[in-house]
Amino acid sequence: MLDEKPLERPTSESSESNSGKDLAKLRSLLIGDDYETVLKSQIEQTEAERVSGVLAEAFHLRNSRDGSLSKELSPVIENAIDTSIKDNPSRITNVIFPIMGPAVRKAVASALADMMRSLNHLLQQSLTAQAIVWRIKAWRLGVPYGQYVLLQTLEYRVEQVFFIHRETGLLIESASAAGIEYQDPDLVSSMLTAINDFVSDSFNSDGDAISTIQFSDLSIVIESGPHAVLAFAVRGILDSAITNELGQKLEVLHAEFSKQLESFNGDLSQFEGCKRLLEGSLVEKSKQKKKSKPWFAITAVSAATLLIGYSSYLSWHKHQYIEYFVMHLEKQPGLQIIHSQLTDDEFQITFLRSPLAQSVAAIRQNFSYPGLTLQLNPKVALIESPEYFLAPIASKYGVTLNWSSVDEQPKLIVNGQLTQIQIEKLKQDPIVTSVFKDVDTQNVEILTPLSIAQQSRDRFNALVLKVNSTSIFFESASVTMTPGSAQELNQTINDIREALSLQQTSGLSVLQIGITGYADYQGANLNNMKLSEERAKLIADNLAANQIDSDLVISWGVGNKGLESIESANHRRVDLKIVVKDLSGESK
Amino acid sequence: MISSKICLVGAFAVGKTSLIKQFVESIFDEKYHTTIGVKIDKKMVSLEENEVQLIIWDIEGVDIFTDLKPSYLRGADGLLFVIDGTRPQTVEAVDAICQMVDKHIPGSQKLLLINKCDLREEWSLDKNQIDHLDFDKERIFETSAKSGENVERAFRTLAYEILNSKHKSVSKDSK
Structure with a gap:
């Protein structure tokens, strides 16, 4: 085993180096x-x-x-x-200062302006008569005065609405109230967008948008949504209710056109029905109208009245002056006005003038009226031709005139009817005296005014005549008067009494009143005689009973004598006869 | 009716306002009026069966003191970049703006107007500079606000391009 390991090691080494070589x-x-x-x-x-x-x-x-x-x-x-x-705070401060400085200034200025405006408004509102009325009304309603004023002054009108695509600034639709004239709405909407861009760029407020632009009493309220912007031009005082309402309008539009707005590519035909919605936002609220007095009309009417009054005064004054001038002129000897005419700026007189009369220049000197020129047309009346004067004199006195020359002096010959007074007046007439040396009134029939004596006389005579022609009639075979005659008798008695009262003034006097009674042919003559006597006596008694002196009255009956020519129905009668004595002469 | 926002951008004094005045009112004014902020005009353009209402934003010229405010460009369907043929530095301004535009409104239609072609003998533009801006040949117009040369054509082309792009986007949407 041990032998194997060294044997294996070179093997592994060689294989390792081999694989390393391969890898390389x-x-x-x-x-x-x-x-x-x-x-x-x-x-x-x-x-x-x-x-x-x-x-x-x-x-x-x-x-x-x-x-x-x-x-x-x-x-x-x-x-x-x-x-x-x-x-290092100063570093940031330095960076933002250029932006913040103007912004703060503007904000402060705007706040100050607002304060001034509200102060001004408050002053206006609290010092007028209306403010007092409003205070009373607010007190009666139990509402704070400020709130009441707010209610009263609330007034606005949405004049124009722009529906703008937010991204591009393109105008989708606009609507404007009747009678409002604006710039091209396309340009306005783009410009609004540009302004907004400018502001948000300049103030690094990306994503924020302008909400109001205030310009005098016009506010532009801008409501921004995700895809679109709604801009309203509102004139008047804005309140929150209206801005809320306008904001809702934008929501409605967004909901209605959401798809079109999302995929907007400039095609405006997709927004049908949009205008109707926009027009719905053109609301207005009017304030109570001031019942101001129509000062203009009042001024105009009073000015007109004054003008008319003044011009009529001027006209009256002018006529007064002219009247006075003419009257004065008429008194001048040797002048006779034939014709005069007054126009707006001229007074024309045509007159006759004798050479000896006041000169034309002197007449002109007496006339002075501003704005009025005197036009004198004198017709020179020469002594050799007094006929010029005849017509005006004749028309003045209502007579016919003639003239003749006696010893080379003109003499006026008057024909017609004049009273003595008129004759005297004619003779002293300045025109007559200046032209004619003599006046002949021989042929004038002098009218005398009726004297009181004459009038009384006439009345007396009329009464006597009336009484003398009166007959009183009686019933058959009696001394009873017919009803009509009884009436007649009363009148006759009054007439006799009046005549008696006029004796003094008229110069006439009642000498006797004879009363003759008659009877018809019926019955015995003796009886008839008696009846006629009784009838006459009745009337005589009546007169006496009415305070007519009985010494004047004589009555007798004549039966039926002297009635042949009278019809039989009128035979039963009594006649009266007044015998008059004229004090100036014999009795009638 | 189609309503469309277009913007004219460029350095100061290249003739943006004059181009618009020439297009909208057919007037040229020798005086120079500097634009502050934005001016807005509008004109109806008929293209075949369509009517396009151009809302034209005349945006203040760019210089070392004034940057272009991108918010003015927002929502624009078309842009006209204007340079002054006699002033090569105005190309640089457009170059800067182009980059900004690509960033803010990528979908817009863009044309390049080399203005003041009535002064063509004074032009001192480098061809490479123009190439660098990367405009198709058919999107470059040599215009003169003074003589009116190509002004109407440039605006109409822009309107046409906008309309086309809208139709395309509509058909794309419907697919």
């Missing part, structure tokens, strides 16, 4: 000279050097396969940043 041969056959190089580098390079050569590629490879690398690295990076900040 095989190696040189397969790899060739590179083997040496590889071996050399394996020996010369450290492990770290080798890894560093492939690290970047390895990262790239792994990163493109899955996201596990980022997951693994993130705690490392976080720790690294932590350590870096602890070691």
Whole structure:
């Protein structure tokens, strides 16, 4: 056994060296000279050097396969940043300062602007009459004032909606409220995307998106989903209810078009029905309208009223002035206005003027009214031709006129009817006196105004005539008056009394009242005589009973004498006759 | 209707804004207005039976002070890289942007516009530089925002490529 071992050892050694040789041969056959190089580098390079050569590629490879690398690295990076900040905080500060500075400034400015706006709003709201009303209402409702104001001022309008593909920024669909004019919505949506990209790039806030852009009273609310973005242009005050509602809208759109959004390739025809959904978001809420007074209308109306009032005053004043001027002119001797006319800016007078009368220049001097020129058309009235004056004078006094020359002096001859007063007036008329040396009124029929005496006389005579023509009729064979005649008698008595009362003023007097009674032919003559006497006596008694002096009354009966020409029905009667004495002359 | 977002990127003052103005309004303005942030325009392009609405993002030029913000490119279907033929360094800017684009929006359609071809005699580009950018020949356009040369064609080609790629992806999805 022991012998075998040394025998075997060389065998094994030789076989070992043989296999080593084979291996080297095989190696040189397969790899060739590179083997040496590889071996050399394996020996010369450290492990770290080798890894560093492939690290970047390895990262790239792994990163493109899955996201596990980022997951693994993130705690490392976080720790690294932590350590870096602890070691040297100023370094990080310096790096982020250029970004943080403007961001902080902007945030502060925005907060300040907000504060100013709300302060301003508060001031406005608390100092107006409306604020007081609102305070009372809020108190009555038991609601805090702030909440009530919020309720009252809530007002917004969604003016435009953009449905945008998130990745490309391409506009899928848009809708705008009636009457709203905007830029091309395609460009707007792309620009919004670009702005968002810009902001997230500039502020390294990758993955985050802008949620609101505030521009004056217009806000652009941007709701982002995994595949699409919904942007709303809202004018007015935003509240959470509306933003929530808009967010829900995006969810609805995502649910409805999930497939199309996932495989979006720019084909817009796949989004039918989208517009209808978008239009549903164009909501608006209006605030109570202010019942402000229509100041403009009030101003316009009052201005118009003032203007009309002022112009009518001016017109009235102008007419007053003209009237006064004309009146003054008419008083001037030797001037006779024939015609005058007032227009907007001119007053025209055509008049006759005798050479001796006031000069035209003097007349003009008396006239001064702003904005009004005086146009004088004098017709010179020469003494040799007084006929110019005849027509105006004639029309003024209602007479016909003529003139003649007596000893080379003009003489006015008047024809017609005038009262004495009118004749005097005519003779003193300035135009007449300036033109004519003499006035002939011989042919004028002078009208005298009726005197009171004459009037009384006339009335007295009329009454007498009436009484004298009155007859009182009686029933057959009696001293009873017919009903009509009894009435007549009363009237007659009144007439006689009036006549008596007029005796003084009229100059006439009642001398006697004769009452004659008659009877018809029926019955005996004696009886008839008696009956007629009784009838006359009745009337005479009636007169006496009515305070007519009985001394004046004489009554007698004449039977049926003198009735031949009177029809038989009127035979039973009494006639009255008043005998008048004219105090100025004889009795009638 | 297909709506599509496209972006113009490149160094500052290569003519991105002018190209868009020429394409959308057919106007060229000699004045230089620097773009800050993004400007957005749109234009409808009719291709055979399809209408494509291009929403064109004019992104501020890249320079040593301004990096391209990748978020502006997000969701873009097409990109127009613009270089200024008279300024070789603008190619480098595009090169840098290309890498970023590949990383952020790998599926987008890309065209290269070498602008200011009205000043071709002043061009000083190295062919190798352009080759290095690795654009197919048919995806490179020599344009002039001033004369309008190739501007419409470049935009229409991009719209066409976008439409094609969309159709492809739709048919792929349906399979």
